[in-house]
Amino acid sequence: MELLYTSKYYASYQSTKDRCFYIDFGHKMVKVSFCQLLSLRYKAKQLSTSQHLEYMVNHSDVTLLTFCDKEHMIVLDTLQVLDFTELIQATFTMLELNNVLSTAI
Amino acid sequence: MENIARQQISINLEVMDMLNQQIAKEQHASSVYLAMASWCDQKGLTRSASFFYNQSVEEREHMMKIFKFVNDSGGSAYSPEVANISHEYASLKEIFQLALQQEISVTQSIYKIVAKCRAVNDFGTENFLQWFVEEQMEEEQSIRDILDMIELMEDAPLKLIDERIPKE
Numbered sequence: 001m002e003l004l005y006t007s008k009y010y011a012s013y014q015s016t017k018d019r020c021f022y023i024d025f026g027h028k029m030v031k032v033s034f035c036q037l038l039s040l041r042y043k044a045k046q047l048s049t050s051q052h053l054e055y056m057v058n059h060s061d062v063t064l065l066t067f068c069d070k071e072h073m074i075v076l077d078t079l080q081v082l083d084f085t086e087l088i089q090a091t092f093t094m095l096e097l098n099n100v101l102s103t104a105i
Numbered sequence: 106m107e108n109i110a111r112q113q114i115s116i117n118l119e120v121m122d123m124l125n126q127q128i129a130k131e132q133h134a135s136s137v138y139l140a141m142a143s144w145c146d147q148k149g150l151t152r153s154a155s156f157f158y159n160q161s162v163e164e165r166e167h168m169m170k171i172f173k174f175v176n177d178s179g180g181s182a183y184s185p186e187v188a189n190i191s192h193e194y195a196s197l198k199e200i201f202q203l204a205l206q207q208e209i210s211v212t213q214s215i216y217k218i219v220a221k222c223r224a225v226n227d228f229g230t231e232n233f234l235q236w237f238v239e240e241q242m243e244e245e246q247s248i249r250d251i252l253d254m255i256e257l258m259e260d261a262p263l264k265l266i267d268e269r270i271p272k273e
Contacts, residue, residue, distance in 0.1 A: 002106050016107040034113035038181040092118060095110040102108045 005090040007083045012091040023087075025074055036068050041088050043067065048085040053078065114179035117227040121180040123218045124171055124230070129185035130214055131168035134207055135161045136187045141200050144192065150263065152270040153197060156251075160204070163244075167237065174233055197263060198255050205248045212241040247271070 001022060004012040011024040021037050023030045032040065046052065047063060056063055056078050063081060066073045076084060116124075142157035168185075175182035194200050215237045222231035251270060258266050 014106065014109060016109065019109055021109075034110055034179075035181065038114075042181060042183060096118070098106055098108055099111050102111070 004094045005087060007087040007090070009080055009083045010087045012087060014095075021091075028072075030068065030072055032068060037088075037091070040067055041092060044085045044088040047076075047081050053081070056081070116175070116178040116180055116230050117222070117225045118180075120218065120221055120225065120227050120230050121175060121178075123221055124175050124180075125183050125185075127214055127218060128168050128171050128175070128182060129187075130211060131164050131171065132185045133187055133190075134211060135164035135168065136190045137207060138164060138204070140190050140192045141194070141204065144194050144200065145197070145267075148197075148263075150197060150267040150270075152267045152272070153200075155272065156270050157200075157204075167240070174230075178229070197266065198252070198259075201248055201252050201255060205245065205252060208241065208245045208248060212245060215241055 001013040001015045004014055004021075006012075009026055013022040013024070015022060018031070021032050021034065023032060023040070043065060047065070052063070061077050062075050064073060065076055065084075114121075138157045138161035142154045142161060145151075145154035145157060172182040194203070215234060219231055219234050219238065222228070222234065254269055255266055258269070
């Protein structure tokens with residue numbers, strides 16, 4: 001497994017052998033397909049909108065994140081939402097960088 | 106490191122995001138046309154109502170075309186939410202003016218995606234969007250022609266103007 005990115009709380013990996021990705025949430029490692037990773041990217045964008053963050057800060061400091069067709073569910077506080085968003089953004093940046101490098105070579 | 110992501114998706118991710126925004130735009134346009142059709146129908150302007158019902162279906166077909174393309178390319182298309190559809194209009198002329206504005210806005214949005222495709226070398230999506238570029242030119246022109254006709258017949262009874270709205 002190749003490490004893609006490590007944020008403060010989480011980490012992402014690519015497994016060439018399994019042809020999938022892994023997200024380490026600290027208490028569990030979750031296997032995701034590329035499609036599911038895209039879905040997480042979409043959710044991260046939704047969670048990190050100023051509207052949603054403002055709601056979290058003013059009303060409740062936790063939010064539920066379900067993914068992989070509701071197979072997994074985690075609870076995130078505001079800092080974890082920001083950290084998770086950073087992880088997903090950086091993971092896709094690393095994938096894009098890998099794409100640029102492999103095209104150049 | 107093997108490029109697994111590229112094996113799964115053939116379009117650029119930023120372009121995919123813009124296509125998802127376009128999906129929402131097309132669906133919004135479809136709903137706006139439906140509201141316009143309803144206004145015309147309630148006023149007995151049957152040809153105008155029919156024109157906007159058809160426009161609504163067309164916009165939805167555009168939305169579906171992009172939706173399918175995103176998924177077929179390995180991306181993720183998201184079903185859009187539609188909100189803030191106005192059902193109040195001052196006149197038939199205003200409706201067509203708003204329709205033209207909406208088409209221009211959709212055209213500009215398509216152009217932005219084409220420009221992005223060129224910037225990131227996503228030639229597949231650019232090629233797919235060429236159909237939309239042509240389609241938007243036609244859409245704008247057909248509404249512009251109707252506005253010209255309304256301008257010429259401004260003093261005529263509304264029913265007479267309605268009878269001149271082209272059947273699509």
